[in-house]
Amino acid sequence: MEELKWGSVKSFLETIHIETGERTTLATFDQVVEAPNWTKDGKLIYNRGGKLYSFDMQTDENTFIDSGFATSCNNDHVLSPDEMYLGISHQTNEDRQSRIYTLAREGGHPTLITPMGPSYLHGWSPDGKELAYCAERNGKYNIYTIPAIGGVEKQLTYTPGLDDGPEYSPDGRYIWFNSTRTGLMQVWRMNVDGSSQTQMTFEESHNWFPHISPDGQHVVYIAYQKGDVAPDDHPPNKNVELRLMPSSGGKSRMIVELFGGQGTINVNSWSPDSKQLAFVRYELS
Structure with a gap:
């Protein structure tokens, strides 16, 4: 997936309270950082320069997560339900195609899950047994699932156009995703x-990357202006909105306007209490 050029922007790691609208800037980087995951113990796991780091919201410390040979990670990474493991999408050295691996949350040797690429991870089932991802097979991008320990992948979508961003609902009943089929x-x-x-x-x-709150009540997604980008593209450096809607469906509302796009909210970044979101905005330097 496309990445911002290092040194071209500043990155601001922020949170917002969905009810009050209060925003907090946690950290500023003179590099591109992307896609925070909010952990139950108050950390944000994010991508920077192909590697993963953990930001402690209590101490403001950044800790490198050693992922072994996987040093070309993109912004498609998720935590297992028990938060003991990380699922990552790493551009393998052989062909520079993204494949999915898992490793211990604190770091370790990555285990290959999807032998075929490109594969971009977005969801881990609540029971810990399956991963959901977007993959290109035979020139078409669709939604697939695979056992979290590896195995045979299962194709779920077949409609012409791009299907991307699959994420499980907390009750395990649904997979949310985004599609250009209309x-x-x-x-x-x-x-x-x-x-x-x-x-x-x-x-x-x-509208891209629907993320369901841990209580299952809300969905947040990133919205690009119609005409500003192609339907199947989610580039950086755009004026975008984060929008919130009930998980049952219905009218959405804008909660944040920002300069961002790719990297802002590619993965689920809800707080454990379902009251806040973490995201990244950018400024051109």
């Missing part, structure tokens, strides 16, 4: 077996 990128939901694929947003914007 001409605009919109948010969709399906059963975990791929059945009952249902459109959830109907807006004049391109």
Whole structure:
């Protein structure tokens, strides 16, 4: 996936309270940082320059997570439900295609899960047994699942156009994703077996990466302006919105306007109490 050029921007790691709108800047970087995961013990795991780091919100300390040979990670990484493991998407040296690996959260040797690439991880099932990801196979990008220990992948979507960003609902009933099948990128939901694929947003914007709150009540996603980008593209350096909607469907509302896009909220960054979000905004230098 496309990355911002190092040195071209400043990155601001922020949080926002979804009810009050209060924003807090936690850290500023003179480098590109991307895609924070919010842990139950108050840390944010993010990507920087192909490597993973942990930011402690109590001490403001940044800790490198040693992922062994996997030093070309992109911004598609998730935590296991028990937060003992990380799933990462690493551009393998052989062909520079993204493949999915798992390793201990504190660091360790990565285990290959998807032999075929490119594969971009987005979801880990609540029971810990499956991973959901976007993958290109035979020239088409669709949604797949695979056992978290590796095995045979299962294709869930077949509709023409790009399907991306699959994430499990906390109750394990659904996989949320985004799709261009209507001409605009919109948010969709399906059963975990791929059945009952249902459109959830109907807006004049391109909506990416739905993330479901831990209590299952809300979904946040990033919206690009219609006409500003192609439906199947999610570049950096754009004026975008973070939008919030009920998980049952219905009208959304804008909670943040910012300069960002790629890297801002590629992965689930809800706080454990479902009251706040972490995200990254950028400024051109």
